[in-house]
Amino acid sequence: MFRYALPLALPVSLAFLLSACGHEEPAAVTVRPAMVVQPEPSTQAMDSYPGEVRARFEPDLAFRIGGKVSRRLVEEGQRVKANQPLAELDPEDVRLQLEASRAQVAAAEANLNLVRAERDRYKTLMERQMVSRSQYDNAENLYRAGAARLKQIKAEFDVASNQASYSVLRAPQDGVVARRLVEVGQVVSAGQTVFTLATDGEREVLISLPEQSIGRFKIGQPVSVELWSQPDRRFSGHIRELSPAADPKSRTFAARVAFTAASVPAELGQSARVFIQVVDKVPLSVPLSALTAENGATYVWVVNANNTLRKVPVRVGAFGEKTVPVLEGLAPNDWVVAAGVHVLLDGQQVRPVDRSNRVVNLAVKE
Numbered sequence: 001m002f003r004y005a006l007p008l009a010l011p012v013s014l015a016f017l018l019s020a021c022g023h024e025e026p027a028a029v030t031v032r033p034a035m036v037v038q039p040e041p042s043t044q045a046m047d048s049y050p051g052e053v054r055a056r057f058e059p060d061l062a063f064r065i066g067g068k069v070s071r072r073l074v075e076e077g078q079r080v081k082a083n084q085p086l087a088e089l090d091p092e093d094v095r096l097q098l099e100a101s102r103a104q105v106a107a108a109e110a111n112l113n114l115v116r117a118e119r120d121r122y123k124t125l126m127e128r129q130m131v132s133r134s135q136y137d138n139a140e141n142l143y144r145a146g147a148a149r150l151k152q153i154k155a156e157f158d159v160a161s162n163q164a165s166y167s168v169l170r171a172p173q174d175g176v177v178a179r180r181l182v183e184v185g186q187v188v189s190a191g192q193t194v195f196t197l198a199t200d201g202e203r204e205v206l207i208s209l210p211e212q213s214i215g216r217f218k219i220g221q222p223v224s225v226e227l228w229s230q231p232d233r234r235f236s237g238h239i240r241e242l243s244p245a246a247d248p249k250s251r252t253f254a255a256r257v258a259f260t261a262a263s264v265p266a267e268l269g270q271s272a273r274v275f276i277q278v279v280d281k282v283p284l285s286v287p288l289s290a291l292t293a294e295n296g297a298t299y300v301w302v303v304n305a306n307n308t309l310r311k312v313p314v315r316v317g318a319f320g321e322k323t324v325p326v327l328e329g330l331a332p333n334d335w336v337v338a339a340g341v342h343v344l345l346d347g348q349q350v351r352p353v354d355r356s357n358r359v360v361n362l363a364v365k366e
Contacts, residue, residue, distance in 0.1 A: 035339045052271060061194060087169045111150075227271075236260040291324065
């Protein structure tokens with residue numbers, strides 16, 4: 001009998017359970033968070049060139065006379081002040097030259113006194129008609145030659161005096177010794193570079209441009225600069241100087257990039273990267289994780305002003321390492337979901353947050 005009652009009891013139990021479920025309250029809809037970003041200018045449309053931070057002015061320093069280096073007073077990388085001594089030459093030769101010039105001045109003055117007295121004597125005799133006019137003219141010419149000789153010797157003495165001060169090489173202004181090309185005991189000639197000084201003031205970035213595309217670069221062209229020590233910041237700048245000839249070894253053209261801002265936290269020798277726009281119109285880019293595909297088409301999820309989702313078809317370019325350029329379909333002020341796009345639905349309500357899980361006001365750009 002129990003065997004026949006069991007089939008009848010099962011439908012009754014199922015009906016009871018179904019009736020009980022029908023009276024339950026509907027579950028509350030959970031608004032899931034969605035990490036959103038705004039499209040950025042694509043780096044795929046910009047070429048980048050490594051460079052080094054340099055001083056705007058880098059004069060080569062040299063002695064104005066030749067000689068043997070007796071003292072080197074600074075090291076490479078050392079900061080120096082204006083008029084600070086950097087190196088000295090052996091002063092013995094210069095001192096001897098100065099003494100010789102001083103002796104020549106004394107001799108010329110003595111000779112001038114002699115010929116002046118001789119001229120005056122002949123002048124007196126000529127007035128008394130005891131000597132001829134030609135004899136007096138000869139004495140006058142000797143006096144004039146002696147005066148000219150003294151003037152010449154005094155000029156040579158002034159040069160020798162100046163050269164005595166040239167034996168000490170001094171910094172023309174404040175800066176940092178960028179290169180040192182001299183050692184104690186080395187004999188240098190006049191004008192031979194012994195130091196390169198990176199002066200204080202403006203900083204620039206030195207880069208090398210490829211030979212095959214040099215035609216599309218010009219002085220004044222805008223660029224952006226990223227310092228290796230500050231990878232999250234971009235500084236605007238422009239090409240200030242472009243070499244007219246290629247380097248014979250690397251076959252590249254040296255270019256100097258100046259910063260637009262007056263004060264940039266760039267130190268000498270820092271590594272930098274210069275970004276130069278390839279085309280006139282720079283496409284936008286989004287993270288690779290923001291893309292989704294369906295039936296061969298590519299989409300992104302755009303968050304509307306009311307925090308609902310909208311699937312937007314886009315046309316993309318060549319994929320980068322972390323981002324992809326979007327050629328069509330997005331505007332710069334759109335907010336795009338950057339993660340978890342495979343579980344989203346069209347029209348779904350979301351709570352937009354940034355990468356730090358902070359709620360994003362869609363009316364304000366990050």
